[in-house]
């Protein structure tokens with residue numbers, strides 16, 4: 001899929017349904033025999049439809065994720081997986097033998113590696129944007145931010161949740177609190193979406209610095225990067241930063257309570273193991289972390305996608 005994406009196959013087929021291998025290879029200037037073998041795999045995967053005469057089209061329903069002009073285009077995430085994490089998959093065998101702590105003892109912190117240069121930083125932030133922006137419209141609606149005035153988006157990256165929230169709630173302002181390296185990318189987003197000073201950036205380290213104060217403190221795909229003790233520490237900081245009457249918003253993939261799926265969460269839970277220091281959790285595990293940090297009336301709100309919302313209140 002990555003190869004087909006890089007060489008432009010999906011975007012071409014979005015505009016030219018019914019093209020043969022020869023026609024696609026001619027248009028994209030690729031080797032026909034190689035392309036033919038690739039297309040046969042994609043057809044077997046049901047990503048492409050193939051007629052008996054050898055004409056190809058995108059299968060029903062895949063276009064929003066594979067056509068790079070679409071807002072839900074997702075293959076930037078695959079780009080990140082292949083560019084930054086694929087070679088770490090092999091570590092799992094060593095983890096099985098010796099455990100993660102022993103194998104990773106000399107490894108730099110996860111984000112030092114991801115932000116090692118401009119290319120890798122942009123690739124990661126693009127992947128986060130693609131995973132989070134579309135579902136954030138639904139999460140912002142579920143969070144019901146009509147009465148909120150100041151959102152603090154902790155580890156908000158280039159702003160997928162903040163932008164969705166600001167577009168939905170005109171009286172809201174947001175501060176993305178993230179590592180200083182992320183600042184220029186957030187500024188790019190603010191310009192692109194014409195959000196002016198409604199979208200601000202505060203550079204810092206959430207382990208060392210206090211969080212900016214707000215009436216909603218959001219954590220999107222943050223707690224799944226860290227172990228329980230670190231999450232508790234972050235949630236206590238969020239409690240201190242949250243104005244009385246305010247709320248914490250945790251947005252995460254969830255395991256079913258019996259942990260027998262969903263498959264995507266189980267697979268991501270495995271890849272999180274060598275990418276980060278975290279894991280995925282059940283709703284009950286998140287609710288318990290929120291309650292231990294002092295939040296009350298904690299509840300789960302499920303989206304129709306795979307990133308869900310947990311809310312806790314500060315009385």
Ligand SMILES: C[S@@+](CC[C@H](N)C(=O)[O-])C[C@H]1O[C@@H](n2cnc3c(N)ncnc32)[C@H](O)[C@@H]1O
Nearest residue numbers: 128132155156157178179204205206207220221
């Ligand atoms: C998995 S990404 C989540 C991005 C975004 N919130 C989302 O939902 O897509 C984790 C974010 O945490 C930020 N982060 C990691 N360590 C941090 C630290 N020590 N202080 C502040 N931000 C940090 C990263 O820069 C990154 O933007």
